[in-house]
Amino acid sequence: MGRHHHGDPTWPVRVDDEHGRPRGAGILLDDRHVLTSAHAVIGAGAAPGGSAVRVRVTSLACRPQWSRSARVAPGSWVHLAGTRRRDVALLRLDEPADCGITTMLRRAPVSGGTVRVHGVPEHASRPVPVDAELAGNDDREAEGCLLKPLAPGTPWTGGGYSGAAVTALDGAFAGRVIGIMVGGQTAGGTDGSDGSGGTNATDGTETAWMLPTETIEHYLRSQITPFVDGVHATLLGTPGGAVRGDALGNSLPRALTRELARLLDGSWSGSAVVVTGDTTEAAAAWLVRLVNTADPAARAALPDGVLSAAPPGTVLGLGAVDGAYDARNKSVADVRAYLVGRFGLSGGSDRDVYLQLLRRRPPARLVVSGVDRAENPDALVRRLLGPLAARARARGLRLVLGFADRPPARLPRDVFLDPEPLPGPAARPVTAAEAEEAVRRLAEQEDAAILTQSTWGGTFYQAPALPPSAAPRLRVRLAVARETDPCPELAAIHAAAGAAEAAVARFAQAMRQMVGLHENLTADLELYRREAAEQLPDEDLRLGADYTRAARELHTAPVHIGRAKLLVNRYIDEVNRRIDETGNRAVERTGEVDGARHRADTGNGPTGEANRPGDGEIGQADAAGGRADPAGDRDGAASGPADGEHGRSDRAGRGNDGG
Numbered sequence: 299m300g301r302h303h304h305g306d307p308t309w310p311v312r313v314d315d316e317h318g319r320p321r322g323a324g325i326l327l328d329d330r331h332v333l334t335s336a337h338a339v340i341g342a343g344a345a346p347g348g349s350a351v352r353v354r355v356t357s358l359a360c361r362p363q364w365s366r367s368a369r370v371a372p373g374s375w376v377h378l379a380g381t382r383r384r385d386v387a388l389l390r391l392d393e394p395a396d397c398g399i400t401t402m403l404r405r406a407p408v409s410g411g412t413v414r415v416h417g418v419p420e421h422a423s424r425p426v427p428v429d430a431e432l433a434g435n436d437d438r439e440a441e442g443c444l445l446k447p448l449a450p451g452t453p454w455t456g457g458g459y460s461g462a463a464v465t466a467l468d469g470a471f472a473g474r475v476i477g478i479m480v481g482g483q484t485a486g487g488t489d490g491s492d493g494s495g496g497t498n499a500t501d502g503t504e505t506a507w508m509l510p511t512e513t514i515e516h517y518l519r520s521q522i523t524p525f526v527d528g529v530h531a532t533l534l535g536t537p538g539g540a541v542r543g544d545a546l547g548n549s550l551p552r553a554l555t556r557e558l559a560r561l562l563d564g565s566w567s568g569s570a571v572v573v574t575g576d577t578t579e580a581a582a583a584w585l586v587r588l589v590n591t592a593d594p595a596a597r598a599a600l601p602d603g604v605l606s607a608a609p610p611g612t613v614l615g616l617g618a619v620d621g622a623y624d625a626r627n628k629s630v631a632d633v634r635a636y637l638v639g640r641f642g643l644s645g646g647s648d649r650d651v652y653l654q655l656l657r658r659r660p661p662a663r664l665v666v667s668g669v670d671r672a673e674n675p676d677a678l679v680r681r682l683l684g685p686l687a688a689r690a691r692a693r694g695l696r697l698v699l700g701f702a703d704r705p706p707a708r709l710p711r712d713v714f715l716d717p718e719p720l721p722g723p724a725a726r727p728v729t730a731a732e733a734e735e736a737v738r739r740l741a742e743q744e745d746a747a748i749l750t751q752s753t754w755g756g757t758f759y760q761a762p763a764l765p766p767s768a769a770p771r772l773r774v775r776l777a778v779a780r781e782t783d784p785c786p787e788l789a790a791i792h793a794a795a796g797a798a799e800a801a802v803a804r805f806a807q808a809m810r811q812m813v814g815l816h817e818n819l820t821a822d823l824e825l826y827r828r829e830a831a832e833q834l835p836d837e838d839l840r841l842g843a844d845y846t847r848a849a850r851e852l853h854t855a856p857v858h859i860g861r862a863k864l865l866v867n868r869y870i871d872e873v874n875r876r877i878d879e880t881g882n883r884a885v886e887r888t889g890e891v892d893g894a895r896h897r898a899d900t901g902n903g904p905t906g907e908a909n910r911p912g913d914g915e916i917g918q919a920d921a922a923g924g925r926a927d928p929a930g931d932r933d934g935a936a937s938g939p940a941d942g943e944h945g946r947s948d949r950a951g952r953g954n955d956g957g
Contacts, residue, residue, distance in 0.1 A: 302397065305359035309401040309475070310425045312418045313389075313461060314354040315342035323418045323425070323462035324355065325475060327401050327525045329394040332368060333514070334461030335480045336377035336387045339370060341460075346375055355391060358424050366391045376517040382507055383441045383602070385480040386514050388521055403511040404466075404474040405528035407620035407641065408432055408443045408594070410660035412467040415445065415479050415506070417459030428455050429467060430506065435616040436563075438605040441597055442480055442507030443617055454504045455479065464508045469659065470642025477508040510617070516598040529639035532593045534586055534622040534667055546612060550717055551584035553777035556611040557715060557770040558588060562618050562663060562696055566748075568712030569687035569697045570770075571705050574667060575717070585700060589665055592618040619663050626668035630678050633666065648681040655686065656693045667700030679709060687711065691764075692756065713767045720775055720790035728789040730780050736795035737776055741769035743802045750809055758816070759856035762808035768798035815859060816852070819866045823848055826873045833877045841876065844869045 313322045313334050322338025332355050336345070343350040356365040374388035411432050416425040429452070430445035445464075447454055455462075464477045515526050546552045554572070561570055574582035590596035591605060592614035605613050621640040625633055630648060638645045641662060643654040655662055664686075672678045683699060688710040690697045699705070705714075744767045751764040772791050779785040827845055834841075848865035851858065 303361045304397065304399065305361075305424070307416070307463075307465075307473075308359050308397070308399045309463065310358040310416050310418070312356045312358055312458075313338050313342060314356060315344070316350050316352060316354065318354060320418060320420050320458050321353070322460040323416065323458060323479075324389070325401055325403075325461075325463045325478065326355075326357070326359075326395065326397065326399065328399065329397055330391050331371070331525075332389040332391065333403075333478060333522070333525075334387055334389060335478060335509075336375065336385045337480070338461040339387050339389070340377070344369065345377070346370065352392070353389065355389065357395065357397070358418060360395075360397060364395060366393050366395060368392060371521060374518055374521050378602075381439070381602075382437075382481055383439065383598075384517065385442075386478070386509060386517055388518055401475065401525060403514065403522070403526050404471055404476050405511050405515070405526065405530060406466065406471045406474065406476040407531070407662070408476070408508075408510050408617035409434060409620050409663055411469060412448065413445065413476070413508070414465050414467050415455055415459055415462050415508075416465065417455055417462040417479070419456060419458045422458070425462075426453075428453055428459070430455075432508070432617075433505075434618060435507075437616075438608070438613050439602065440507075440616050441513050441594070442509050443477070445479070445506040445508055447504055455506050459506070475511075477510045478514065479506055480509045481507045510594040512594040513598045516595045528642075529621075529636060530595070531620065531640070532589055532596065532622045533636065534589055534624045534665065545583035545587040546609060549778050549781055550774070551582065552609060552612065553774040554582075554715060554717060555584050555588050556777075557774055558585070558698065559611055559614055561713065561770070562592075562698070563615050567661065567694045567696055568691035568767075569695075569699065569710060570713040570715060571687075571709065571711040572667075572698060572700045572715045573704065573717055574700045574702055582700075585665075585667060588612070588614060589619050589622045592616060593622075619665055621662070622665040622667075624668050625666050625678065626671040627673060629673045630681055633672070633678060633682060637664075649685070652682055652685045656689050656695065661694035661696070663696040665698040665700070667698075668702065669699050670701045670703055670705070676706075679706060684709060691751075711766055712764075713770050715771055715774060717774065719778075719787050720772075720794055722790040722793060726789065728792040730776075730785075730788060733776055733779070733788045733791045733795070736792045736799075737769055737772045740772070740795045740799045740802070743799055743806075744769050747802045747805055750806060754809060754813055757855050757857055758812055759858045761856075762805050762812065764805055765798065765801040768794060772798075812859060815863070816857065819859075819862055820852055822870065823852065823866050826870050830873045830876070834873075834880065838876065841869075841872055844872055 309326045311324045311326050311332055312320055313324050313332070314320055321341040322334055324332045324334035324338070326332055339345050339353060340348065342353040344353045352367045352369050354365055355368045357363050368389040368391045371388045371390040376384045376386045378384035409432070413430055413432055415428045415430060417428065418424075419426050429448055431448055433444040433446045435442065435444045445455075459479050460481070462479045463475045464479055465475050466472050511526060511528070512531060515522055546555060558570065558572065560566075561568075572585065574585055591608075591612075594616065597605070597616060621636070623633065623636050634645075634648060634651050637643060637651055637655055641655060641658060643651055643658075645651065646654075655664075666683060669675060669678060669683060683697075686695065686697055687699065689695070690710075691712050699709075705711070747764055748767075751761075755761045755764070772795055775787060776791055779787045779791060823845070830838075830841060830845075844865070848862065848869045851862040851865050
């Protein structure tokens with residue numbers, strides 16, 4: 299072995315036909331086995347019943363280079379013509395490669411991130427990497443995750459990339475093989491992975507497909523298991539379990555499924571708490587079913603057409619859930635170990651783990667069910683899940699927590715999917731159309747408020763608290779209530795929508811006031827800086843220091859608006875005092891300057907609504923404003939949710955999490 303040298307990576311090989319013509323790429327797993335796509339083997343004529351019996355496998359990483367004949371290993375041919383499903387094959391070399399390497403495939407989240415495809419274009423003597431973005435897949439029958447160019451005009455895949463290894467380019471799994479490429483679409487509308495073409499420059503229309511490790515593992519089973527590591531995506535029910543059609547038997551599970559699918563598949567982020575009902579299963583059947591529609595292994599187990607026939611809005615995109623876990627009878631250590639293994643975290647204490655998960659990019663999508671059936675539910679919420687829920691929205695995390703019974707009142711939540719009917723006597727009869735319009739209007743207002751929060755929430759310390767979204771639960775209850783006419787719950791839905799809309803309006807007003815005050819203070823600081831430059835003859839170091847402190851407080855997130863106001867007012871007062879002392883004020887204060895002084899005193903924003911935060915404290919900020927959680931948080935997490943205070947009421951709930 300002293301004269302045998304490997305490149306980095308060690309596993310790329312080229313798959314040729316018997317005449318040495320390139321047909322695709324592959325991964326050398328060990329001295330006897332190569333993983334590739336089935337249609338690369340078809341291109342070489344060596345599929346079962348094809349014109350050839352063997353392919354040739356040539357090393358691209360070893361020096362000296364070697365070439366071996368190979369054939370499809372018994373029981374490892376997986377192909378379904380005319381679809382983008384079932385496209386993988388395991389080759390067995392007729393003679394060992396004598397490389398002495400073992401390549402492991404990693405089970406890894408595939409909802410997003412950047413990857414590298416290690417293809418071999420025709421006439422290339424070594425792999426030519428192409429970088430891409432994982433983009434999920436909304437095709438209900440898809441088994442492959444979409445790959446898209448990182449930017450227009452960059453090189454793209456073509457002939458010689460079918461069967462190529464796909465490695466993670468960043469994050470915890472950087473450099474690990476997480477799947478193989480099985481197809482690609484070029485700008486011209488042709489499949490660029492059939493061995494016939496070269497690498498194409500992108501014009502924004504190219505895509506490719508990656509078969510994830512867990513799909514490959516489902517098809518090749520015991521033959522590939524020795525070469526796979528990592529934790530399964532779904533440990534909720536049976537890994538790779540069935541997608542039961544009868545789980546959507548009536549309007550309630552269908553409505554719950556649609557609302558959760560809307561959250562997990564859209565642009566939403568935050569924590570959603572779901573009451574699944576008391577059941578001996580890991581979760582309600584509808585929740586297990588929904589999670590399995592996103593699981594690569596579960597999809598591979600489905601007969602063709604099952605997901606296509608499912609009701610609208612009840613199927614997730616492939617890979618839309620990064621991890622799903624059944625917490626019943628599990629300890630905090632068990633849940634922590636799952637998170638570490640599934641997301642490749644470095645581990646440590648409960649706090650270490652939840653902070654690592656919050657920092658993960660792309661943000662995780664996680665479902666944990668049976669929370670109140672865990673070995674110690676209070677400890678699990680206090681030490682691990684509560685801190686995640688409190689920071690989920692600010693960090694882009696999508697977190698779903700399932701409870702058999704009522705969740706703890708202090709558990710932070712951005713959405714509460716409670717299946718129970720809304721209580722309350724009907725003040726007046728309400729039609730289904732009226733209730734539907736009220737919920738639609740509320741949903742629009744909540745979406746606008748979420749956009750406002752994402753734009754400004756991280757700017758301010760103790761920004762106004764965004765109320766939990768009520769529209770998802772009301773849509774669930776409305777779907778059930780429509781089936782009963784007349785239904786007294788329609789009036790309760792209508793009233794709840796009105797109350798929630800009023801709460802959103804209060805949030806929007808408070809945020810406008812805070813933003814308006816910030817804008818006014820910024821304008822006033824600049825106005826008086828110019829006034830000082832024009833009226834004061836010499837540079838004043840102390841005045842300059844006052845300006846710097848005020849400017850830093852105004853423009854360093856999270857902005858403490860009360861302290862910023864104090865420092866801006868102090869600077870304005872000092873400028874006025876210096877100018878009055880020198881007698882250099884050429885004219886009386888202009889209306890603009892007087893207006894600035896008045897705004898700084900009163901805090902009136904552009905809407906004319908008074909906002910009077912006291913010097914050194916926040917005025918309109920709701921105590922729940924700890925939701926803002928910019929990456930540069932100030933210290934305080936040690937006294938936050940880890941001490942059991944999961945409410946949104948103190949600054950510690952958004953303290954320095956090391957981000």
